[in-house]
Amino acid sequence: MHTYGMPTAVKPRNRRRTGGLPLLHQRRRSSVAITSSVTMAAALRGSLVTLVKGLSGPRWQQLASRPLSVSAALCGPEAPPARADATFKVTMVPGDGVGPELMTAVKEVFKAGDVPVEFEEFHLSEVQNMASDEKLEQVLTSMKTNKVAMKGKIHTPMEFKGELASYEMRLRRKLDLFANVVHVNSLPGYSTRHNNLDLVIIREQTEGEYSSLEHESVTGVIECLKIITRDKSRRIAKFAFDYATKKGRSKVTAVHKANIMKLGDGLFLQSCAEIAQLYPKIKYETIIIDNCCMQLVQNPYQFDVLVMPNLYGNIIDNLAAGLVGGAGVVPGESYSAEYAVFETGARHPFAQAVGRNIANPTAMLLSAANMLRHLNLEYHSQMVSDAVKRVIKQGKVRTGDLGGYATSDEFTRAVIANLAV
Amino acid sequence: MHTYGMPTAVKPRNRRRTGGLPLLHQRRRSSVAITSSVTMAAALRGSLVTLVKGLSGPRWQQLASRPLSVSAALCGPEAPPARADATFKVTMVPGDGVGPELMTAVKEVFKAGDVPVEFEEFHLSEVQNMASDEKLEQVLTSMKTNKVAMKGKIHTPMEFKGELASYEMRLRRKLDLFANVVHVNSLPGYSTRHNNLDLVIIREQTEGEYSSLEHESVTGVIECLKIITRDKSRRIAKFAFDYATKKGRSKVTAVHKANIMKLGDGLFLQSCAEIAQLYPKIKYETIIIDNCCMQLVQNPYQFDVLVMPNLYGNIIDNLAAGLVGGAGVVPGESYSAEYAVFETGARHPFAQAVGRNIANPTAMLLSAANMLRHLNLEYHSQMVSDAVKRVIKQGKVRTRDLGGYSTTGDFVRAVVENLRHQPVN
Secondary structure, eight states, rough: OOOOOOOOOOOOOOOOOOOOOOOOOTTOOOOHHHHHHHHHHHHHHHHGGHHHHHTTHHHHHHHHOOOOOSTTTTTTTSSOOSSSSOOOOEEEEEOOOHHHHHHHHHHHHHTTTTOOOOEEEOOOTTTTTOOOOHHHHHHHHHHHOEEEEEEEOOOOOSOOOOOOSSSHHHHHHHHHHHEEEEEEEEOOOOSSSSOOOOOEEEESSSSSSTOOOOOETOOOOOOOEEEEEEEHHHHHHHHHHHHHHHTTTEEEEEEEEETTTTHHHHHHHHHHHHHHOOOTTEEEEEEEHHHHHHHHHHGGGGGGGEEHHHHHHHHHHHHHHHTTTTTTTOOEEESSOOEEEEESSSSSOOOTTTTTTTOHHHHHHHOOOOHHHHHHOOOHHHHHHHHHHHHHOOSSSOOOGGGGOOHHHHHHHHHHHHHHH | OOOTTOOOOOOOOOOOTTTTOOGGGGOOOOOHHHHHHHHHHHHGGGGGGGHHHOOOOOHHHHHTOOOOSOOTTTSSOOOSSSSOOEEEEEEOOOTTTTHHHHHHHHHHHHHHTTTEEEEEOOOOOOOTTTTOHHHHHHHHHHHHOOOOEEEOOOOOOSSSSSSOOOHHHHHHHHHHHEEEEEEEOTTTTOOOOOOEEEEEEEEESSSSSTTTOEEEEETEEEEEEEEEEHHHHHHHHHHHHHHHHTOOEEEEEEEEEESSSSTTTHHOOOHHHHHHTOOOSEEEEEEEEEHHHHHHHHOOGGEEEEEEEEHHHHHHHHHHHHHHTTTOOOOEEEOSSSEEEEEEEEEEOOOGGGGTTOOOOHHHHHHHHHHHHHHHHHHHHHHHHHHHHHHHOOOOOGGGGGGGOOOOHHHHHHHHHHHOOOOOO
């Protein structure tokens, strides 16, 4: 069970096997949980109470809502469930390009697997002119209610249409989705030039080079601002070390270019180093971005968890995705203090594949499995991810990017067939 | 013969075989050559006369100095040679880390091969506190005289010592070394996960993210400025297309992140597109940096020549170096309108290898061979690069980064051995 940020003492002991459906009332009790956990955290972490408070993950509401003195098995439901059908509501934004096709695959698999998740769809798209501020507000409201979302890539048009920040960036900023986690795992049965990889790439995604602050100071000269702040650098560093602790990882490597951007990336490095001192069990290293790219290509096994600012994260995400098979196989998620958004690791709309039924739904299905695990539907999560991995391992049904000839539909049907096993 | 930027009609026809030593007086006649070439270029290129004038390469002085009406074979030396010993003077800055060891390797190979090049050494180093403004001036004066240099990596210390721009960046800016060219070629006989690669990566290296303009506007908030200008973007795009034309390449791909940095990288893309229209024979494509990295890892054969701003160039240089074997095997050079500096492709001081005699001199030796070709010492250039490639192909003597156990000294001795086996023309 993955409980982000929660100290181990608060893990519930007698969790009733309700077939994967947690008690719905647990999702509402947030305030009590956060206070008790924070006091414990304050004792553990000293002066970083404010940071920890800001980092209370969504699962604290779900799992830590019971008072510590009451055993779960002894009490009945403390309040009638909010909805009678006892399903989870998840916001879904299919996005552009192959996003809708991938989301269809996810819905089909969920339907076949009787997964108790209901999707609220919103079609927000900048290139298809289906975006406006009201729509963005609707999406945000829905996400704030549901707290969990699945998302495709909302494509940013290349032309400058008067607004420097794209919808996707505005979505991220309004929800404060500061951490992007990409799981780079080699798929069993599909061999690339680098096998048995197991990396986690954590990227700060609200500041850095994506500040959208550009201006033409003199004709023909453009200045782009890259912003690095101490607070956000500390926050992402703390997230990275907490994540590494929770998943039992041994090393965190900070990626930077501080020899050139001495103040900017120097501040990022300094923040990482400060946070690293609080985690003596986890090894902390730094590496310059150019050397990191070279090492990833030559010997990626030396890395474990990587943490970095925005642009380097984008580059390394895609590089690492290329190492294990491309944009179609790597899942990723974005976290804020309250919300979690699940998407693919390498975010591309893949517009040239629209309508041709050739996109690989693996990444989106694995991400959906991660989402189910986040919702504590452990059984269903394992079911979906095992089915996907079994199909890939068997190797009979593979989409074009993995060297096969199957269509997306065939792949989805194969996954559904393997669900029943 | 590689004559950067020179229109084909000006190629000298009767080049006397002087054993690789060009007539020294040709190196001084610049003004006549540039005017005549520019007039021709203006007729060919229309409104980009100013750009072409600014791009007169160093070889124009060496080769285009003869008036077009006079055949080279008919006229004797037009002025007595400036030096009696007829060697080339090249500035050498060993730099930090393993730089000095690699330069020693180059000097040994040159001595064994009787290469007519004399090095003027300058030890400029920021981390060893051997750097100062006067020293930088000395290096610059020497380079402006010699016009050709070999350089190791001058390491930039991580700590902020009061000066945001490192010595290496200042050197580049003062000499206006705007173009960095890295040749990513697979070595025959050494197989990696990607074989038979042949890429050229052209990187703008005077602006972009390396502007050294940073400041702390509010406590805890740092702003770094990335500057993109139309002139420099056009200049590097023109360089890239000229280079592709000269080397017979078919495609130029611009790498950018214009979906996020719409104005900045948008300007870069716009400049590249404008220049691409002047070269109808060369295919022009664009790709976003993240997709480019993924494609380089999965299928690098789709690329030919890549052109990009500063930071992406740094990343892609190193990524591509990793594809063919690492920082020890990839040569690179930096060009300005008047100067050429030869160095390794992936610039790392590799401080942990200092004194241990394990660094791989391949990159520096191949770069030295490129330098000899730039000086028109074609015979010696071929000799050095063939020797290096033969040693690697044989596979008996390999340094640690290529999976062997030899030391730098062993490798250099093997290269020297193979130099002697050249058949005499």
